Amino acid sequence: YPVYRDKLLVAATAGAAPEIFVVDQIWNPEFAAAGFVIPLDDYIARSGLSSDTFFKGAWDSCVHKGKVWGIPFDVGVWSQLFYNRDMFREVGLDPNRPPVYWDEYLDYGKKLTRDVDGDGTSDQWGSGMYGGRHEGTICQTDAFIFSNGGSILSEDFSRCVLGDKASVEAMEFYKKVVDEMSPPGATARTPDDAVKLFSASKIAMHLQGSWVQSTITARAPEMDWAVSLLPKPRRGESVGTYGGWNLVIYQKSKYKDAAWEFIKYWSSKGINEKVIALVPANKESADIFLA
Known part of the structure; x- marks a missing residue:
């Protein structure tokens, strides 16, 4: 690219x-x-x-x-939710009901973050949130900010409004997802890294664009996965980056x-x-x- x-x-x-x-x-x-x-x-x-x-x-x-x-x-469209239906079943989640709201996304992610091999360290996670220096990180964080009613710039493009309440809330939630349901290394992780984790069933939910569907199918042909909208705040709407x-x-x-x-x-x-x-x-x- x-x-x-x-x-x-x-x-x-x-x-x-x-x-x-x-x-x-x-x-x-x-x-x-x-x-x-x-x-x-x-x-x-x-x-x-x-x-x-x-x-x-x-x-x-x-x-x-x-x-x-x-x-x-x-x-x-960036910020679609891809999820592994088999991993949902393994922890008792309904494979036909992906998380719709932010709080559900976090709850699901915590259930899906676990120590599968019993060595005392998590080896499966709810999500693989990324924050590496990549266009995808911008698209992803923008989607969370706009879903919460925030913005990057004022309507007249004269000033940055990332410090406004709605934008700050969105980024605080983003960090919570990183801290509570994602593997270490988020600050260096890219979307390409995250889709590899998803294809290997290391993470149960992955946020990226519509074009990765063929990638997932090619890398994990046996995986039972589905796609849904980006989770949204209770008072907001699901907004994806175009x-x-x-x-x-x-x-x-x-x-x-x-x-x-x-x-x-x-x-x-x-x-x-x-x-x-x-x-x-x-x-x-x-x-x-x-x-």
Whole structure:
């Protein structure tokens, strides 16, 4: 992931980027501001393509300073709860009822944190919460903060509000999960480390994005697991961090018109759902994934 971004930046700077490429939603403003990709407003207007065709969050990620610099390709959601149904059964938890609220998540996690081999030290944990220097840590902590009604910045983006009550409460709960139901080493742990623990049945619950479903299936084909929403506070709602990829046209492309036709085709109903592994950004294509 970071290597791909670096290679794109090097290629674009050297005038050697592909005619079309995909960028993570959070990279789109960076590539637009650097002049590496072109605005698509004229193409969109001529084609009659509507922003309403796509999920709003995905479309908005393509907009920078009033112009549209890409077309959303797919979407992913951080902070889904993956849980091992067999491990739930082993401690008497209902495998068909994952935790919905924060307090339930903590209670479940404590029951699932135990000394299986009897040597006096826990060797199974409720969760594998991570705090390593990684994009995933930001996405995860953001999800807890926003679920509790908090934020990172004020509405006018003029000041940091991480010190506000709702944000502090969320991070205090996050630390409680680390301290009471996660294996040691959370400050260095990444999402990749945590999904390895989950696949090895060392942790019973794992929080990450929709794209790890195939990873879990490949690594633990015999595991009986399921997925649910991120647990929420009693007075809040489950909020996940949005993700996904956008199709863009290189500023130095010699075939911009053809590139646009390709992007329009790949993002259309009937095609978008066939060429990706995540949920399509095209709402009509996404129906089969959300049924």
